[in-house]
Amino acid sequence: METAVFIVCAAIVLAGALGVVLSRNPVHAALSLVGTLFGVAVLFLNLEAHFLAAVQIIVYAGAIVVLFLFVIMLLGVDRLEDLSVEPITGQRALAALVGVGTFGLLVAFLLAGDVSVINPPDTAAEITGQSSNLRRIADVLFTDYVYAFEATAALLTISVVGAVVMSRRMTRDGGAQENAGED
Structure with a gap:
């Protein structure tokens, strides 16, 4: 029974993740999320992690997605725009170069470091001790998983900067203009 629940979930x-990435409408992407x-x-319920399942629904599916939808509606990014025109010249090539470089650094880090992807340390063991x-969770988070923690912080910072850049619209003379209150 657990295997069937896992496969369906x-x-x-x-499917939802593909909907987030492939959807052209931001509202549909948020609903896929x-x-x-x-x-x-x-899946958390299947693992008998009831608290995590409740937090997942209340915090993420409730508050965070509502915040995403609020920002989408506030910025008005649901309007169709011409994607063939680049507001910043060369941004796609630069993004591809940064993506390939980041992937290369990740591969180099995994090959050069003592990080074991195949046999990771047992993190599901019972927490014991005084x-x-x-x-104990803080010790593990800030020692064994400090790189993942820092990468998450960097991704969140980059996403905030990206949201600010996307909220600005280019004017006819090439200057940036705030998007608030326009239509």
């Missing part, structure tokens, strides 16, 4: 998560987050919540669970 994994299919829902993958809701499907993905609900699928992950059911210290509290919060202290």
